[in-house]
């Protein structure tokens with residue numbers, strides 16, 4: 001086992017969030033990574049507090065800061081599940097610090113994605129709308145099934161998440177839609193149909209549909225439906241514990257230590 005001070009140091013951003021707290025717990029139990037910093041939004045109640053105490057346990061010596069530049073300077077990896085604008089800012093700072101930037105944040109616009117690509121010229125970025133092994137396997141399966149079927153089979157992606165989720169379709173649904181489009185040999189942008197409401201007219205052949213359910217504490221559920229004449233194939237993933245996403249992110253932070261600058265995803269990390 002490596003002495004603790006030699007393990008790659010990780011900074012968690014959005015540390016008081018649902019994913020931030022899950023990441024801190026898993027890093028605390030890890031023998032391969034150590035927590036060296038915790039970042040939150042300016043003005044939030046945890047700033048300046050000991051992180052362990054803020055989480056309701058014993059002090060762990062990591063003070064929560066709203067200064068990402070200072071925190072990233074000590075890090076070999078930044079694990080970031082926050083919000084699109086924050087992640088774009090963190091990407092430039094992580095690249096400056098030459099830290100691997102693991103991005104779980106979803107809901108980016110095209111211009112924001114271009115800025116992440118620019119940052120990846122100088123540092124390793126691993127980004128995925130879903131970091132779990134199960135969803136990444138489902139993505140592969142979706143592509144394979146879409147390859148095998150023609151446009152007589154309508155593809156619909158139905159996702160369900162907790163009431164606090166702010167973006168739709170989910171990052172996972174978009175990953176699955178992208179895989180379905182690739183399997184069919186088309187661009188998702190020309191075939192995406194989300195948010196049906198009112199007198200929509202009949203379904204357009206070849207479209208890939210998206211529907212979003214929001215409620216309660218649902219961790220994340222995704223169905224990819226291939227609806228044909230007289231039969232239906234449904235590929236499904238159900239998440240019951242956010243630890244699946246955090247485990248993937250830790251794996252990506254370690255994997256990224258040996259990579260050249262560039263943009264990667266969980267398929268690269270998992271070798272799928």
Ligand SMILES: NC(=O)c1ccc[n+]([C@@H]2O[C@H](COP(=O)([O-])OP(=O)(O)OC[C@H]3O[C@@H](n4cnc5c(N)ncnc54)[C@H](O)[C@@H]3O)[C@@H](O)[C@H]2O)c1
Nearest residue numbers: 014017018019040041081082086104105106129130131245
């Ligand atoms: N890729 C995946 O596997 C995966 C899994 C779960 C969630 N997510 C995504 O991760 C993101 C966060 O999800 P969550 O459920 O933890 O949300 P959350 O709202 O519980 O947590 C987000 C945290 O980020 C903080 N934050 C926002 N702006 C910040 C800034 N400028 N600086 C520092 N901190 C900032 C917020 O204060 C909050 O504490 C969402 O985009 C969600 O879709 C991705």
Ligand SMILES: O=C(O)C1=N[C@H](C(=O)O)CCC1
Nearest residue numbers: 106129130165170171172220
């Ligand atoms: O809770 C969330 O928010 C989740 N976001 C990701 C997405 O948008 O797909 C992954 C699942 C949980």
